[in-house]
Amino acid sequence: MTLALRSNETASVTPIPRDICREWRREEALALYEAPFNDLLFQAQTVHRKHFDANKVQLSRLLSIKTGGCPEDCGYCSQSSHHDSGLKASRLMEVERVVAEARKARDAGATRYCMGAAWRGPKDRDMDAVVAMVEGVKALGMETCMTLGMLDTRQAARLAEAGLDYYNHNIDTSERHYGRIISTHSFADRLETLANVRESGMKVCCGGIVGMGEEAIDRVDMLVTLANLPDHPESVPINMLIPMAGTPLAKIEPIDPIAFVRTIALARIMMPKSYVRLSAGRTAMSDEMQALCFFAGANSIFVGDTLLTAGNPGEDHDAALFRRLGIEAMEPGTM
Numbered sequence: 001m002t003l004a005l006r007s008n009e010t011a012s013v014t015p016i017p018r019d020i021c022r023e024w025r026r027e028e029a030l031a032l033y034e035a036p037f038n039d040l041l042f043q044a045q046t047v048h049r050k051h052f053d054a055n056k057v058q059l060s061r062l063l064s065i066k067t068g069g070c071p072e073d074c075g076y077c078s079q080s081s082h083h084d085s086g087l088k089a090s091r092l093m094e095v096e097r098v099v100a101e102a103r104k105a106r107d108a109g110a111t112r113y114c115m116g117a118a119w120r121g122p123k124d125r126d127m128d129a130v131v132a133m134v135e136g137v138k139a140l141g142m143e144t145c146m147t148l149g150m151l152d153t154r155q156a157a158r159l160a161e162a163g164l165d166y167y168n169h170n171i172d173t174s175e176r177h178y179g180r181i182i183s184t185h186s187f188a189d190r191l192e193t194l195a196n197v198r199e200s201g202m203k204v205c206c207g208g209i210v211g212m213g214e215e216a217i218d219r220v221d222m223l224v225t226l227a228n229l230p231d232h233p234e235s236v237p238i239n240m241l242i243p244m245a246g247t248p249l250a251k252i253e254p255i256d257p258i259a260f261v262r263t264i265a266l267a268r269i270m271m272p273k274s275y276v277r278l279s280a281g282r283t284a285m286s287d288e289m290q291a292l293c294f295f296a297g298a299n300s301i302f303v304g305d306t307l308l309t310a311g312n313p314g315e316d317h318d319a320a321l322f323r324r325l326g327i328e329a330m331e332p333g334t335m
Contacts, residue, residue: 024227024270030220033266037258041296044265047272048297056330057322058112058275058300060145061105065133066092066117072149074172075181076212078244079118085246092117095129099136106140108315109329110303113137114145114168120185121150131162138163145205145235150185150193156200166235167197168205174221177214181249194229203234207277210263211241211255219263227270235300236267236274240281254284261292268297275300282313287321294327 032040048054069089070079078085102113115133122130130148137144146159147168159167171194172178175187197204208222226233240260243250267276277300278293285293303315313321322328 024224026217026221026224029224029227029266029270030217032269033216033220033262037262040262040265041292044268044297045295047269048299051273052299053330055325055327056299057294057327058277058330059110059303060112060114060277060300061102061108061110061304062114062116062302063093063098063101063105064118065098065115066090066119068118070118070149071120072184073182075248076209076241076244078247080247083247085244089118092126092129095132095136098133099140102137102140102142105304106142108303110142111330112143112145112166113140114147114166114302116147116168117149119149121152122148122155127155127158131158134159134162134164147205150189151196153196153199156196156202160200160202164202166203166205168235168237169193169197170206170208170237170239171222171225172208173210173212173214174218175225176221177212177218181212194233198231204229204231205235205237206233207235207237207239207267207279209239209241209280210260211252211281212249213252216259219259220266223263223267223270226267232271232274234274235277236271237277237279237300238264238267238298239279240284242281242284257285257289261289261296264293264298265296277301280312287324290321291325294325299330 045054067090068079068087069081070077071081073080073082078087098115105113130146134144134146143165144163145166145168146164151167169190171187171190173181178187194204194206206226210219226236240255241249241252243252264276276298278290278298279302282290282301301318302312303318304312
């Protein structure tokens with residue numbers, strides 16, 4: 001669903017039937033983003049209810065299986081070796097410990113387990129352990145996701161053979177803004193990894209970070225890029241920048257909360273059947289802002305006190321918010 005634009009008309013957000021996957025134009029996506037807030041949220045909620053239970057949210061858990069020492073220079077990341085964040089590099093965690101942590105997460109209600117390593121991409125010597133982690137977590141009955149940096153076709157095929165459900169590789173921002181944030185790999189490199197993941201048969205988890213000094217058009221362009229992929233990402237994490245000490249973005253002005261909610265709503269309208277994950281930055285969001293994000297179509301969150309190296313609301317807080325909103329945790333394998 002979207003709006004039709006003619007050159008002599010102002011933007012309207014009256015829902016019109018369209019194919020789920022189609023070519024989005026920047027102008028119509030921007031018109032949606034800038035529409036009256038109530039109209040935008042109404043359309044997003046209408047689309048959301050067509051494809052999902054409006055009062056169910058997927059709970060995911062994220063574990064850093066290898067922290068720090070990353071050779072990439074992503075301006076937002078405390079794990080980059082280019083930044084003086086004070087974070088020390090660690091070795092890859094042992095398989096048994098990862099599986100034990102996943103078991104705890106499952107028993108606490110998480111249905112999806114995400115594992116992240118601060119690499120440019122995995123080395124061959126690490127692949128046996130990574131595959132064993134996937135197999136161990138899958139054996140617990142959980143969905144599995146990994147983010148290990150860039151993948152070639154051979155690595156993607158091996159992870160798919162191991163049974164990895166999702167691979168996360170965010171495009172982070174628009175192609176226009178990308179070079180201001182990262183210089184050690186290109187926007188095209190990101191898209192190549194996504195193509196390798198898709199070709200392997202794994203599901204794609206791909207979104208970005210807002211609040212990195214970008215303009216509204218950059219948020220729109222990021223979502224247009226994702227929505228115009230041959231297939232929509234099955235999962236779209238939208239992160240709000242957490243300024244990390246020692247990084248180039250440590251003192252950047254925070255994004256306006258309404259602009260963030262608009263980004264969530266636009267993602268829901270443009271990618272109707274994708275899980276839209278309210279990801280990093282929830283510690284800086286009020287309960288009311290998070291409630292608006294759920295109304296705008298977010299239906300997945302990370303639970304637990306930590307996201308890689310950043311804080312996250314505690315499980316007690318999330319449970320209390322869910323009770324206030326009448327939201328329940330989504331069962332495994334449901335949509």
